[in-house]
Every structure is written in structure tokens, then in C-alpha cells.
Amino acid sequence: MQIKPIITYSGSYPLFRSLEAQILNAIPLDTCEWRRTFQRPTKHVRLEAQTQQFSVEPLQKYKQGDWSILEHPILHIFVTECNDVDTYKATIREEIDTWLKLLASYGVSDWMILLVETLDMRKTKNLLPRTTVLDKMRLDFGSKNDDRCISVLNPAKFEQKSTESFRCLVQRIRFLMLTSYNRNIAKYEELIRSKRERRNQDDWDFRQYFFMQEDLALIFEKLELPTEALIQYDELDAMFSQFITHTGFNEKQQWLSYFKRPLSAFHGICLSRADKFEFREKIRTEGVSLLEFRNYLFERQAYLLLSCNEIPDIAKRLLDFLFSTLREVEYIKLDCQEGALSCWEFVCALEVLQLCEQAMEPNEVSCFQHCAPIWNLAKDKLYELGKLCGLLPGCTPSSEQLHIVVQLSSGIGDAPQQPLQFLEAMPQLRDRSPNRKPKKSAAEQLKEALGSNMAFQKLYLELAELAISTYKHVARLRSARLVGLDLGNFYCALNEPHKAVGFFTDLLRELKAENWHTLSSQTLLELANCYRKMGDSLAYTKTCSSISCCAELETLVRTFYFDEFLKSLKTLKTTLSAQPSMENANYCVLEDHFRILDIEVLNTKPIIQDELLLVQLKLDSLYPRGIVVESMKLCYELHVAPESESDVLQQVALTAPKHKECSSRLKVSLQLFHKQDNTLNCASVVCDTPKSKQPVRRSSSTKRKLSPSMQADFANFVLAENIALHPGINHIELQAKATRVGRWQFKQLCLSMCSLEFLSEQLPSTAQPPSFEISTKPASATLEFKTLIAGIVQPFNLHVSAGSFIFPADAKITLRCSKNLRLRQALAKDEASYNDDATFETQLQVPLLQLKSFEERRLPLEVLTDMPGRKVAKHYEHHITLNCPWSRNELQIPVEFQPAMEATCRLHTCGTQKFLQVIMKGLDGELLLQHAKVKCDVPGVRLQDLNPSSQQPIEIHKSLTVTYLYEIQVEPLKTEQELPIVKVHFVVKYATVQQPEVWRNYGCAFDLVDYSTLFKLQAQLEPNELCRLRTVCNLHLKITKVNENPYTDLMYEVLNDQNLWAVCGRSAGVVSMKDVDCHSISLDVMPLSTGFLPMPSIRLSKYTAGGKSKTDAHSKVHPFPPGQVYNSTKSMQIHVIASVSAEQ
């Protein structure tokens, strides 16, 4: 069908004909700007045209309102060649006038007067005509629109010169055409509107209206406005549907019967027709069925969409088109063969899919989004047909069914021969793989599939797979799984359950992930069926078990599968030898069969290492009947403290909720903003929705597995064995020895039944106790004491901290003491043996009677250590070694004692007599002393007690001293040369004030040296009685040898106070005692002060003369120890009186 705007011509026909071809060819060469009315966007349009001789007939129609914009001439041209003004005036003007009046009478204003000039060169050169014909014309007709009068040089005669004027002409024609369209389209639209208004009148015919509006659509299409053309078709589409569905039973609509012809043929749409308007003619002439009409409408819409490059839209519209058409068929109760509509739908679907497949980029989701349901539909329709024709697996078509096939095949019709130009014309379509066989047309494919069971299966599987993969491609997993269900069922029917299993498990996973229990239990039934057919007893057992736990299913079904499960479980034992492991898939998801409600640790806190850990498990068994579980293990792992989110929140949240929040509750926190000076600026409530909680689009549903994903480390677990579980809630006690120390958390529950293991995926947080601790605290023993004093009974405590150690009833601690240290358990004062020192032992066993774990016990003990006599007050260091039942190692504890008292001795000389003074100095504690004694075992040395023999004990305390005095008498023969040291032993009995009846001995050994006097020194001052100040006196020194001794050379020195005495002359000298017993020396001294002055003190030293050998060149002076020299005039005082002269 040719659609070209019509231009009519009048006036000089032969002249126009001579120009016609040239003009028509020139029009499409360039575009023209189309300024449209109503502010619609301007557009550059390329026009075509055809010419007709002017006739009144279309104008007649136009006036009557019975015209079509398609057939209506768009421009009327009057052509004349008149160059002579006179001729023009005589004839042509008249002619034009009549022509224009005629046009005006029909309300047409789209005209143009074309003056073809055959210019005479000579004439124009010589004389310029005053007025040309064109001027005249313009004056006469073109007063308002002088652009409608145009002259052109006859191109046939002036080839060169005419080009410019010809171009102008064509341009003008284009312009006028478009102007005309503006007007005419508006008018035509008005006409359509008015026609539509009358749609409920009796004589109204949809077909007429259809062609009328379609003509407009065609014009729009021609004018390169496919979207506007599409709008016309969509309006028609909607209107048609409305008629059918709303007024379908209205007898008024006579024209409806026209579409009510039976559907003997049910060709699908064809998007690659050679003749797009094949059906348009048919509608007009023969009449078509509803399906054919609908097909045509859709094909047109599809074509327009394709020209807008809106291929996804075609797919999007298809389902609506199919379904609404089906509804229309139903409404007007068309007779059709069973299956006919399925065939039609199938072919339509495949046709669109083929187009999409060719047109779309694989990553362009928008198209596939619409394609996926179409694939699914095609698959479903094919299945319906297969069912109808006995082509399903396991069926063979009966003769009636074969008959149906034949009828359907003829109804499907042949696809029109495809010149393929329709597709090739579209640049966006391309052949993806050039080597691919050209696809069979949809109709052919269907016919082939209906031809044999094999072909049917092949096509069905292909379509199903395509539907699934397309759904997956656009991430519609649920839909994909649903198709999988159909496919799985098909495989089951094909007796290929192993292929079906995959689809069912996929679906099951998807459904379970989102808790669609009713559906998942149905899927489980399908799966059980598959596994039974496959003879996969393990999977079958597991599935049976799952089914029997589905609360959604009827009890009868559940118990049946429960029995199956038990039966199968028994056979499993024999068929399966392998241990449960991830590989041989003996694992089941525990949550499908049991529900963990609560886990409680029964032990009182804290749990001590090696104690029996008791855990109570509250388990809901979903089985319809009781079942025996061989073992139940609940493992626990070290608790990892989670990064406390609340800490972060705490900074802003003043009232952070302490309890565990319900997951659906919003986290609302208070936010306070302070100004710089800490006053409140504003307060707000913040609800922070964490970003991560946003639903994440899943690419694959791995949310929940059908088999447990991981097995926790079952190194630590509590166990219960052979438990009968009733349906419903069971309380089970699990136990194990708490072997390892730490903070633990329960991780996974594992139930074993024969060779099946039920592993929990994750323990519900509500059931999970926060965590429990198995602890151990080392037992310890310490000694507690204050300052300990040696020699007296001292209390101290043995502190035993039991820790987590479990003590036997008769446990004891052994304490061993170092030397001289003894212990006993503390006794009360009134006990008989309280004062008995023999109760102190060096080794003591302290019984820890009934000592419980974590008990702390303080055991009072008493300690006593000997007080060995020492001259200097020093700490006594001891230690106590503990031998504890919890440790193999001995524990040594150092103990320090302070001495209770201190004994020192001094040797005093009185001439040749020697006296021993023993000084007892109390340090700590109050003591009583009595029976002091000295002993000396050296022969020839006798100690004479000079103390009063008092019976009364002497009390000493801190900083109080007691002195004992003894005289030493040494036989003269026993000189110091023989006995340089004399050992003297001092013993005294002492008691504490608190315990006065217990006397202990205190002994102290003294070494006496220099116990005999060697020299005696006497000094005498003369004049003896009266010594005057600053008067020289004579100091007589007398050195006498008392006992025989080896020291011969002695040196004396006068050591005087410089303020008191002055020595005149030498103050020191050396004397030799060799062979002499006595020496007298005289010195002059002078007192410098009055009063009682001490005698100048004299020092006597051993003198060794030097110079005899080189090494010992200097003389040496050694002092005598104090006991060897006795100065008999030591503390003598001299009364010095003032000198006479001074008195005078």
C-alpha cells in the first residue's frame, strides 16, 4: 500500500506533466522544517508526494465530513504558462478565479498558483515590462498570501538558470504541504472526535471508525511521528476492548457480530510480514476474525514501537495483549477448537521472543525482564497442548488426539514467507552469530513439537530452561525456582528423578530461606518421591524425616512418612558403613526436626574444673511420635567477647538499653548537644538504622542450606545417650566433666540416630545462656604473723585458701621447721599442755578437715624458737616448709624472729683484779629473769659471783637493762700466753610475764681476752696539794710491770687538753722495760685554768724502733688493748687555784 500525500493540479495539464516528474523527485530530496500548532515541537520532515488531476469528488467528501486524511489532496496547484499580461487578464485570471472560488466553496485553502515562465531573453534585455503577470497575480489573488503565487523558470528550457527558482518552488511546495497538514490534521482529529461521540448510535460501525483513525495514524507514521501514530492505535485498542468487555452483550452494537466469526484459523502474530497491510485490506474487504484483527493491531503497534527502538515495550505489551484478547474471545463467546488459543498464544509469544533475542544486548536487563514471563508462558502453553494431544511423557496420542493435532496444525497456519527485509531494515537488529541456522518460525516449531513426543519434550525442556535462565538473568530467583518446579515435575514424569532433584532442592532452599513452610513441605513431598524412585535411601530417609516434622502437613501424611523414616533408618544401618561425615552427607539440619527452646547450665556458679557439668536442654521434637536418640551432644567453644557495639553508642546514648533488644525494635537513643559552656543547646531522639541491615539483593540464595554447612569442633561437649524424645517439649539433661578452664559458649547441638546425625545450624540466641565459666583457682597456703619474737611462744596463722581444688576429707598440710624452730597448734590457756614446751614439734601435720572448694580457713598455730645468745641484736632467720596436698612441690616460707633480749659483757680492771659485767638488755616483750649463772670450764680460771643471791625474778622490758657482775680469778701460771681466750658461758632463766611459770634458759657465750693486767701506770703531780695557775708543776709518771710480758719498748704520751694543761718540754718518750720492772719519768706541766682539772691523761703504747732494716725504716707505735694497761690515777682531779700574782 502506497501512502503519499496527494497534490492536485489544474490549469495547463501538459505543462505540469512535463514538470511533474522533476518536482516529485525533488520533494523527498531534502527535509523541511515543520512548525506544528499547539506548541508541539518543530520537526524536520522528509516528504513524498503523488499528483492527481484536480477533481471535485474528494472535496465533496471533505465537505460532507466523510473524508480520509489519507485520500484527501493536501495541496492544489494551478499551473499556467502565461507570460503576457493581456492574455492573463483575458482568460487566465478568470480561470483562476473560478478555481479558487470552487476551492473556497469546499472550505479548502491549500492552494498554490504556479507561473512557469518561458523567458524571452531578447525582450527582457530591451524592455523591462512595467508589470509582470506574477505581479498581477499577486495583486489579484495573493493579497493576504502572496507566497502562494510563485513563478519558476521552465527548467526544461533554461537548465542552468532555472535551478535556483526551481529549488524555491520545491521548498515552497513542501512548506505549503506541511501547513496544509497542520490545518487538516486538526480538522481530521475533530472529525474523529465527533465520530467517536456517536459511537453508541445504532448505525455506528467500529470498522469505519477504525479506518478513519488508522488513516490518521498512517499519516503520522508517514510524517515520522511514530509515537503519535502509536497513540492512535492505542486509543483504538482501548476502545475496542471497552466495547467488547463493557457492551459485549448489548444488541445495539450491530457491528460486533462482524467480529463474531468462528476461529477456524488461529495464526499468531507475525512481526516480519512482507506486506504490512495485508490484513488491512482484508478487514476492509473480506472481514476478519477477532484474532486476526487483534493480531493486526498488535503487529502495527509492534512495528511502531520498533521504529521508536522500544523493543522492550513490545515484550511488555505482549502478555497484556494476549490476556485481554483471550478475555475478549471469552466475552463474545467465540467458538473455537480446544487448544486453538493456546496455539495462538504460543506462536505470538515465540514471535516476540525471537524479535527480542535478535534485538537485545545480553546485558540489557529491561528487555529480559519482560521476556522471562513470556518464556514461561510459552512453556505453559506448550504443556497444555501436550496434555491435550497426549504428548506428555508416558502418554501416547490416541487417534482422537492425533486428529486434534491435525486440526490444530492446520489452524496454526504457515508462517508467511519471510523476505526478512522487515528485520534487516532495522539497523538495531543484528544476527548474533552468522553461522547459526536461521531460526524456524514459531508456527513451524509448534507444529513440529506437536508432531511427536520426542520433539515435544525437546521443545518443552528447551523453553523451560530458557525461562529459568532468563528469570535468573534478571535476578527473579523465586520465579525461576517456580519454573524449576514445573520442570522438575516434568522430569519426574519422564522418569528421570535425578534430574528433577536439583530443581526441587533449589526451590526448597528458596522457600525455606523465607519460611514458606506450606510450600516447602509440598516440595519435600516431591523430593521424597524422587529419592524413592532413585533408590537413594539416605536422602530418602532424611526427606522422610523432614516431612514427618512438617507441622503444615496432615497427621496422616506425617505418620506415614514417619514410619517410612523408621523403616528406612533400619535399612540404612546395613547399607551405610561409613561414619557420618560431610562427604557422605549423613547430616541433617536439626532445626527441621527439633527446636531448641532453652539451654540452661544447672551447676551452681562457678563451675570448677573437673566437676561434672550439668546442662538442661529444652528441646521441642517435631516428630509426630516418640523417637529414640542414641546420643545427644552439645558442644561448647571458648567464648569470644563480641566487640560491644553499645560502647560506641554509650557515648551518645544516655539510657542505653541493657537488655537484649528485640531485632525488630528500633534503636532509639537520646542525643544531647551542648554549647561550649556546657549548657544544653538542644536535645533530640535519634533512630539510627544501620546501613548493613538494609535488605541486600541476593544473587543466589545461599542464605540457608539444606544440609548443615559446618560442623563445630566437638572437642568439648556435654552428652546424653539413649534418650526417648516425645513429640513436643522434652527436658534432657546432658553432662560431662568440665575439663578445661575458660569462659565457654554453647555452639552446636548434634543428635545421632543410627547413622544419621542432626546438626543444628545455629543455636537460637534466645535459648543460649550468655556463657558459662569453668574456672580453677589455685589453692594456696600462707602464713600470717606480726613481728615474731624469738624465745617466747608466738602465735601465728596458717591461712589456707582452698581455691577450686577438691580436697579429700582427710587432707592435711605438713609444716616442717628449720633448726631451732618448733611449732604446735594453738592451745587454749587452760589446757593442760599449754605450758608444756614439749608439745612444740619441728614437724607438724595440720589436718584440713572437710575443707570445701573455695573455702578460706585460718588455722592458729604457735611457734617457738630458741634464743641463742649473741652479743649483737640481729634477726634470726628461719624458714617453714609447707607440704600441701595440691602440690607436689614444697613451699618454703622464710620467717624472721627478733630476739627478745640481748646480752653483752664487758671486762673491767681494778689494778690486777678483773671483773666481768654481763648486761641484759630487754628488746621486745616483757620478761622475767632469774638464776643467772656463769660457767667457765677453763682450768685455772675461776669466776666468782658477786651478785646478790636474790630469789625474786627481775623483770626487764624494752630499754631496761640488768647487769650481773663476776670477778675473774686467773691462776698466775695461766698467763695470757697460754690462754689467749677464755670462754665464759652465761646462762639465765627467763619467763614471759604472761606465762610466769614456764622458765626457759637463755645462754650466751662470751670470749674473754686480755684478762690480765700487764702494766700499771701511776701519775703524780708535784707539788701535790697546791697547784697554782700558770705555775709549772712536776708530773711524775711511774710505769710498773705487773705481769711478765714480752713488750719491752714502751712509748708514753701525755694527752692533755690544750686549754687546761700545757706540757713544758717533751710530752712523749720511749722507755725500755727490759730487765726493769719499774720506770719513773718526770715531766713539767702547767695548768692553764683554775678549778678541778682532770689529771693529764697518759697513753702507753708498744713501741717498735725502726731503722734496722730497709723495709721497716720507720718506728711503729701499737696501742695496748684496754685490759692490759691499768691507769691507777686515771680519773684523778687536781685542784688548781688562782696564782698568787693574779690574786695580788
Next chain:
Amino acid sequence: MAFCIAVIGKDNAPLYLATSDLERELDLQYHVHAALDVVEEKCLIGKGAPESKELYLGLLYSTENHKIYGFVTNSRVKFIVVIDSSNIALRENEVRAIFRNLHMLYTDAVCNPFYIPGEQLTSKKFDKAIQKLMTGNA
């Protein structure tokens, strides 16, 4: 009027599902489940402008017999309504009205302090009202 009304939680688990035809309940459930695909798709597209978020999602998809419409609340609870596609009296506006009513009923139901969000809706009152809504007597 409506074949099936389903309330689906934010984790896509069904909270409530009522069908008018028990025999086809399973089939309808499958369809409702599959419709979640489209709901997710639409929610993802509408993510850009949360201010002007339209709760009504419109037609999710249609089959020969059913039209499936969706609605998602601000708390991501989805309502799915399956209606008979041959019932041409049921226009978009009527479907919107169904959803509006459904939303109100749901809000009333979850306002019950004894209802824990995310659990199955077992309220008899709610069920009654939904049944009424399904038959078109709401």
C-alpha cells in the same frame, strides 16, 4: 473479588495468607511467593527518592487468570493481593482501596500489644476483616 490476600514480613516470610479458593491455595501461594521478585525489583528502583515514596507498587505481574498487585509499607511489610483478571470491574482505584483498607487492618492488628512484630498474624478479628475484604464487603 480478590483470590488471595497475603501479608509478608520484611524478611519475606509470610505473616498471613488467605485465599478464597482452598483448592488452588497452593498454586496461589507459589504465585505470591514469586511476586516477591517483582516487589524487590520495584523497591530497588524506588530507592532513589525516599521522600516521595509511593507505597502502592501497582501491578506486579499478571497471568491468564490472575493479576497480582503489590504494596509495601514503610516498615517493609509487603501486601500482595491476587485478583481475578476476568473481573474487569476491578480497576486500579479499587485495588488501591483494597490496599488502603488492608494497611489499616494490618496497622490495627499490629497495634495489639500482645503481637510481636515479625510473627504470624493469628488475630481472628484480622482474619475476619480480611475475609470480608476479599469478598468485597469491606
